[in-house]
Amino acid sequence: MEKELLLMLPGPVPVPERVRLAMARQAINHRSPEFGEVYADCVRCLKPAFGTENDLVILSGSGTAGMEAAVANLGRGRKIACLANGKFGERLYDISCRYGEATKLASDWGTPLPLEGLAASLEAGAEVVTMVHNETSAGILNPAHEVGKLCRKHDALFVMDGVTSIGGDVVEADRWGVDIAIVGSQKCLAAPAGLAAVSVSERARERFCDSPPYYLDLAAYLRTAKKEPMETPYTPAVPLFLALREAGLLIEEEGIEHWAIRHQRLAQAVRAAAAAWGLPLFPETDGLHRYSNTVTAIRMPGGTTDSDLRGLVKRLGVVIAGGQDHLKGKIFRIGHMGAVNAPEILAALGAVQAAMHRLGCPGADDGVAAAAAHLA
Numbered sequence: 001m002e003k004e005l006l007l008m009l010p011g012p013v014p015v016p017e018r019v020r021l022a023m024a025r026q027a028i029n030h031r032s033p034e035f036g037e038v039y040a041d042c043v044r045c046l047k048p049a050f051g052t053e054n055d056l057v058i059l060s061g062s063g064t065a066g067m068e069a070a071v072a073n074l075g076r077g078r079k080i081a082c083l084a085n086g087k088f089g090e091r092l093y094d095i096s097c098r099y100g101e102a103t104k105l106a107s108d109w110g111t112p113l114p115l116e117g118l119a120a121s122l123e124a125g126a127e128v129v130t131m132v133h134n135e136t137s138a139g140i141l142n143p144a145h146e147v148g149k150l151c152r153k154h155d156a157l158f159v160m161d162g163v164t165s166i167g168g169d170v171v172e173a174d175r176w177g178v179d180i181a182i183v184g185s186q187k188c189l190a191a192p193a194g195l196a197a198v199s200v201s202e203r204a205r206e207r208f209c210d211s212p213p214y215y216l217d218l219a220a221y222l223r224t225a226k227k228e229p230m231e232t233p234y235t236p237a238v239p240l241f242l243a244l245r246e247a248g249l250l251i252e253e254e255g256i257e258h259w260a261i262r263h264q265r266l267a268q269a270v271r272a273a274a275a276a277w278g279l280p281l282f283p284e285t286d287g288l289h290r291y292s293n294t295v296t297a298i299r300m301p302g303g304t305t306d307s308d309l310r311g312l313v314k315r316l317g318v319v320i321a322g323g324q325d326h327l328k329g330k331i332f333r334i335g336h337m338g339a340v341n342a343p344e345i346l347a348a349l350g351a352v353q354a355a356m357h358r359l360g361c362p363g364a365d366d367g368v369a370a371a372a373a374h375l376a
């Protein structure tokens with residue numbers, strides 16, 4: 001059998017055994033009380049992670065399906081202002097270009113978003129705003145509350161990609177004025193890849209565009225979710241729903257506040273390791289933009305390459321992420337999402353530290369020990 005690797009990526013993440021086992025069963029009918037209950041449990045467990053009392057539906061597709069559903073149902077033919085300081089912010093812009101009149105409000109990856117530009121766009125009539133809350137490509141947490149306030153002031157709809165913040169950090173979609181928030185199953189929820197959950201405000205529903213895409217018609221998902229038993233419009237990925245329910249129950253059992261605080265503590269530990277190694281974190285933060293609590297982006301140490309470093313780490317049984325696009329070779333990223341805890345963090349940091357040592361770029365100090373101080 002292949003050696004099982006420890007995935008310390010910003011998705012997919014290790015899936016707890018209870019969640020995996022939930023899928024090992026005979027098929028069930030998706031138009032049945034049994035499935036309806038599974039769907040209802042998923043929704044009940046996820047709403048607190050979104051910080052919402054809005055309706056929430058689940059699509060059979062990855063996080064990007066949720067992003068496209070949001071933009072396509074709210075943005076067709078409309079002026080869309082797309083904030084971007086990383087790969088996923090740019091993806092929301094690319095999707096928006098397919099449906100509406102999109103404007104990109106970009107800053108360099110991992111640097112604060114141009115909020116003055118957003119205010120100007122809203123003055124100029126932007127009707128929809130898109131933002132990634134936790135920009136996974138750069139390890140930066142963007143100011144959802146501030147952006148939500150600006151949207152409300154101008155009566156614009158606010159689409160928030162919460163794919164790597166929901167379940168991994170404090171998210172208060174309702175208080176922040178988020179109209180559509182999106183999460184993917186394979187990130188902080190510790191479920192297998194393939195589902196996207198989308199919350200929809202009353203305001204958003206009232207402003208759905210005409211001619212939505214057929215498969216991603218959110219009105220159809222909302223309608224069938226109101227049925228008794230709950231349903232989806234088309235055959236859902238039932239085994240993934242079974243797994244997501246189990247993952248949701250794990251979060252419910254730990255308590256969402258606790259689940260999120262654990263992520264914060266793990267992030268502090270990883271940041272302490274980087275500091276001890278003398279490696280700067282990649283993002284530029286300010287009073288509003290903070291370091292991500294679910295993925296840490298660290299500048300590559302001098303004297304080695306991305307493939308040497310991550311290759312050696314992988315030979316030690318741990319998979320970490322590199323930089324995407326122009327950040328390839330400049331940063332490496334450690335994901336700390338889902339059900340992971342001190343043992344996985346220490347294993348990942350130990351592997352990185354050992355690899356740096358072997359490659360002749362040892363850190364200034366003992367990063368593993370610095371991290372451990374935050375973990376016990």
Ligand SMILES: *Cc1c(COP(=O)(O)O)cnc(C)c1O
Nearest residue numbers: 062063064088136161163164184
């Ligand atoms: C992973 C991710 C997505 C979705 O990617 P999929 O591969 O479609 O699941 C979207 N936004 C962010 C911020 C992500 O990290």
